[in-house]
Amino acid sequence: MRRAMDTPVHRRNARGGVCAGEHLLAATRAIYTRAVADQLLPPHHNPAARVRKPRRPQSERRALTGPELTAIYDTLASNGNDAALDTVLIRLHTETACRRSAAIRLRQNDLDQEWCLVRLREKNCAIRWHPVSPTLMNALLAHREHRGTSTPTAPLLRYRDGTPITSRRHDRLWERVGEQLPWVAAQNIAAHWLRHTTITWVERHFSYGIARAYAGHTDTAGASTTTYIRGQLHEIATTLAALTGEPHPLASSAVQHGDPVGQRGRAHAIR
Helix, strand or coil: CHHHHHCCCCCCCCCCCHHHHHHHHHHHHHHHHHHHHCCCCCCCCCHHHHCCCCCCCCCCCCCCCHHHHHHHHHHHHHCCCCHHHHHHHHHHHHHHCCCHHHHHHCECCCEECCCCEEEEECHHHCEEEEECCHHHHHHHHHHHHHHCCCCCCCECCECCCCCECCHHHHHHHHHHHHHHCHHHHHCCCCHHHHHHHHHHHHHHHCCHHHHHHHHCCCCCCCCHHHHCCCCCHHHHHHHHHHHHCCCCCCCCHHHHCCCCCHHHHHHCCCC
16 A cells, blocks of 8 residues: 555646545455455454544635635637637536536536526435526526537536536636636646635535535535534525525525625625
């Protein structure tokens, strides 16, 4: 394991070989676990079980500031071979705080125009509805009209030629932004930073329970109180209305006619 950590493939997001060590140890444990289950080895002959996983360093991801987010938006809107796709994609991540896999898995029938909701398919087979602003919903509907197919379950986000996007679109998107904004490349900023940005904003201005629901976290680790403070869909819609400065069909009327987070919160709103 130590040898694997000392000789990893060096990428932009390298973290000292920690992931390589984790993967090797997990694979070795799986082999020994199956050998024990098949009675090829006695349970106490599992050396991999006694090896500790390497400690992960603290994540370098953080919430982006308002000016940083604006610079990224402006860069995407002014260059590239498909600015319309890139701006819809980046706004989807910012409004919903979804992972990039959820954007890739988004289907044509995952749009609820009446209630401004999108159906997200995320890791661990989780499926949930999440509010979006009327502006984003209209952009997604227009995208479907111009680039969609007759199959409702077909992928929604596509290139101009009708080919569905893959993770490569995200990779190239951030490579291009990094070429225009050196600090993006230096800090290895990518789509998941937008998730950090939105969830941090939600927690600071609303509550932990709503932030947890906004992120789609369903794990049971932690205090049992999290079961009772789970954010509801109308509360998420209210939060989104404050974030974007746009009314939402499910949001509280008090938010849609005021500014509950103040001018500072508006500075982070999506434009």
